[in-house]
Amino acid sequence: MGEQAHAAVLIGPRQFEFRDFLIPEITEDDGLLRVEAAGLCGTDYEQFGGHLKNTPWDIRPIIPGHEIQGWIEKIGANASRRWRVKEGDRVIVEASIPCGKCYQCQNGRAVLCSAGMGYGLRISSERPPHLWGGYATHMYLHPQANVHRAPDSMRRDVLSLCNPMSNAVRWGYERGGIGMGDAVLICGPGQRGLLAVVVAKAAGAKLIIVTGTSQDRFRLEQAKLLGAHATIVVDEEDPIARAKDLTGNFGVDVVLDVSAGSIEPLVQAVEIVRPGGRIILAGLKNRRTLEGLVADKLILKEITLEGVLSSSWSAFDQAIPLLGRYEKELAQLCTHAYSIDNSEKALRVLGREIIDGHEAIHIHIDCVS
Numbered sequence: 001m002g003e004q005a006h007a008a009v010l011i012g013p014r015q016f017e018f019r020d021f022l023i024p025e026i027t028e029d030d031g032l033l034r035v036e037a038a039g040l041c042g043t044d045y046e047q048f049g050g051h052l053k054n055t056p057w058d059i060r061p062i063i064p065g066h067e068i069q070g071w072i073e074k075i076g077a078n079a080s081r082r083w084r085v086k087e088g089d090r091v092i093v094e095a096s097i098p099c100g101k102c103y104q105c106q107n108g109r110a111v112l113c114s115a116g117m118g119y120g121l122r123i124s125s126e127r128p129p130h131l132w133g134g135y136a137t138h139m140y141l142h143p144q145a146n147v148h149r150a151p152d153s154m155r156r157d158v159l160s161l162c163n164p165m166s167n168a169v170r171w172g173y174e175r176g177g178i179g180m181g182d183a184v185l186i187c188g189p190g191q192r193g194l195l196a197v198v199v200a201k202a203a204g205a206k207l208i209i210v211t212g213t214s215q216d217r218f219r220l221e222q223a224k225l226l227g228a229h230a231t232i233v234v235d236e237e238d239p240i241a242r243a244k245d246l247t248g249n250f251g252v253d254v255v256l257d258v259s260a261g262s263i264e265p266l267v268q269a270v271e272i273v274r275p276g277g278r279i280i281l282a283g284l285k286n287r288r289t290l291e292g293l294v295a296d297k298l299i300l301k302e303i304t305l306e307g308v309l310s311s312s313w314s315a316f317d318q319a320i321p322l323l324g325r326y327e328k329e330l331a332q333l334c335t336h337a338y339s340i341d342n343s344e345k346a347l348r349v350l351g352r353e354i355i356d357g358h359e360a361i362h363i364h365i366d367c368v369s
């Protein structure tokens with residue numbers, strides 16, 4: 001018997017089983033990751049609860065964990081050349097495993113790849129070599145995986161923000177075009193909203209406003225510590241009036257809506273954005289329809305409205321140094337860590353089912369300790 005990998009396998013809604021798998025043999029084209037950590041986001045909680053029905057992510061049994069970092073344990077010569085990494089290197093592995101051949105991959109949108117391969121969400125642990133997720137000691141590196149070199153010195157918890165930081169880079173900077181002197185409104189102070197504050201600051205925005213509810217006070221305070229100039233508590237004050245006040249009635253250049261479930265931010269964004277401005281929509285609204293949206297305003301104000309999903313290669317490449325630059329500030333967002341065998345508790349804390357007295361912002365599974 002060779003060396004074994006240990007993993008948390010989700011076998012049913014809210015049901016984990018801990019299993020050991022044989023470490024696979026590696027060829028010239030693939031590799032093996034010694035997993036360091038898996039960051040958690042809202043998708044992990046929905047997956048845990050069985051709430052991903054009718055989506056491509058309704059797959060079990062599965063080793064969850066799609067926000068992955070670790071060290072290259074074994075690597076084939078071709079893979080080493082392709083990824084420009086060697087054994088022992090610390091790396092970030094993107095969740096998606098794009099085919100590189102379909103229409104979307106060929107046109108630079110690997111996020112929409114029709115092959116639908118990806119770690120932690122898309123491939124069952126039944127499929128050899130079984131190690132397709134980050135809640136494990138080891139993970140298989142498929143030839144088409146996207147791997148990025150990460151610095152050895154960065155804090156484990158801060159590096160585990162890489163996936164949401166890459167989202168913030170793509171949504172705010174690459175798609176939103178936030179630039180020097182811009183006024184930016186970020187709706188929703190979840191980890192992606194808070195990281196978007198850092199992106200906006202790094203891009204040179206002159207005014208960063210973050211909205212949240214009265215339940216989000218701790219997060220809104222964090223937004224200010226990260227560089228937001230103003231926060232708006234939407235259930236206590238009128239966000240449209242406040243935003244207009246803060247911009248001298250001009251409106252903001254970019255609205256980034258990362259709030260989940262609520263449609264009001266998007267309806268209000270049409271009022272708050274300046275003529276010619278951009279609205280980037282990233283927070284899913286549970287399939288709710290948009291009541292109150294005056295679509296004519298999109299025309300009369302020449303507003304660009306764009307939906308964004310997930311990340312890009314270039315956004316990951318920019319996210320890693322950005323995490324390093326703001327490492328000290330970002331460490332405050334990393335509130336909780338749990339071992340693989342405590343995955344269930346990690347998810348229940350994430351879903352606010354367990355309140356341990358310390359508000360959870362970013363949680364990661366620590367796969368080493």
Ligand SMILES: [Zn+2]
Nearest residue numbers: 040041043067
């Ligand atoms: Zn995620």
Ligand SMILES: [Zn+2]
Nearest residue numbers: 099102105113
């Ligand atoms: Zn593809």
